[in-house]
Amino acid sequence: MTFTPTIRDVARKAEVGIGTVSRVLNNSPSVSEVTRQRVLDVIEELNFTPNPIARRLSSGTTHTVAIILPNLTSPSLVERLRGVQSALADSDYALVLYSAETTERLEELFNTIPNKANADGILIVSIPPTDEHLEHFSKSGVPIVLIDVKEPQLDHVFVDDTIGGEIATQHLIDLGHTNIAFISDPIDTLFSFGAMKNRLQGYKKALRKAGIKFNKGFHVEGLPQAEIVKNLTKDLLRTPNAPTAIFAASDAHAIGVIYAARELGIHIPKELSVIGFDDIRDAEYLNLTTVRQPLFESGHDGIDLLFSTMKQQNGNKPRSIKQDLEIIRRGTTATLQ
Incomplete structure (x- = not known):
């Protein structure tokens, strides 16, 4: 039969009380360094593994x-x-x-x-x-x-997502774009990402500084699922005076934008510039310009x-x-x- 050591076995061999072993296991400063080391040596010798449930009960924490x-x-x-x-x-x-x-x-x-x-x-x-x-x-x-x-x-x-939205939009403005759309999660919902509102504010701020009027029709909202964003982007790109650049509030949105452009035969970046946000792993694979956050x-x-x-x-x-x-x-x- 395999011997499974208990905390009592450790205490007995180390010649200390069970409470002392417990304090060593919970890193209590009330145990002297000499005693602590003796208990740790016995724990290693006996290959003792403390019961996690008992340890949580003794320490008063859930770990x-x-x-x-x-x-x-x-x-x-x-x-x-x-x-x-x-x-x-x-x-x-x-x-x-x-x-x-x-x-x-x-x-x-x-x-x-x-x-x-x-x-x-x-x-x-x-x-x-x-x-x-x-x-x-x-x-x-x-x-x-x-x-x-x-x-x-x-x-x-x-x-600072407001600054993030601003620098993403400014990048497109610096490239000569004025018809710049913004695609994001739904903004005004209880369960929306707070970051999206701030990126929208940054987008508007960059437009305002450049003297570009905000076009409500250029702000499109949808969940960051490729099929949803693809269809929304197709509708946007088919409108008169369609955008020449799109700031996608996440790289997941940007992927949907890229799919839409491909299906419509619109060349990226010659005919449409796209910038994302996050720099997820797929961004490098897609050669996506984006705002990196850590x-x-x-x-x-x-x-x-x-x-x-x-x-x-x-x-x-x-x-x-x-x-x-x-x-x-x-x-x-x-x-x-």
Whole structure:
């Protein structure tokens, strides 16, 4: 029969109490270095693996981090999630994923997950909380960090999407384009990405600075699914005085735009310039000009900020990490002919 050592076996061989072994396992500073090392040596000798459930009960923590995302399919969200997983790789925390998908599911998650019985810390990605949500989060006492959302009441990792929208549009203006369309997620919905509104504002700001009147017909809204965006773009490109350039609010939107142009026989970039946003992995393959934001790094930084918050006492001022944006010039934008 295989011998499976218990915490009692470790305590007996190390000549300490069970409580001392527990404190060593939970990295308590109240154990002397000599005793700690003796316990660790016995743990290694016996090949002892602590029961995770018992450990959580003894430490009063769940040893889990929860992450709430709008969905698990968006390429940009997947890349952020990769960063989160990378940051957690060397920790003893488990990651629990929650996909909101609908407004009803979002409300359910925001009302139930912020609870110390569910997670030691929570990451919320690309979903701006309402004032009511913020009040509930505060009462829960669970450390929460936002990623891709600027919210002064909570720790957050963000980029300036207004500037992002402005530099993307300015890039097209610098190439001589004045008929510039903007394709984004639906803007005025409860479940829309807050970043989209800011990118729209940046788009309008660049037009205004260049003396170009905003054309409502040039702002098209649709979910970032290739078929949906392709059909919307076809309709846009068939209109009189059609745009010569399109700013797609995400690379996923830009892919749909490229498909539409191909099916209509419109050459990119000679007849139509296209710039995306995010710089997902497919962007380089498609030779897509885009605005790069540090997606992977945002997830990694989010975990670092969350762990720092979890170690601090309550009442500290919320902190923020602002990440840089840059235009990656590839082959889908060109000077207006």
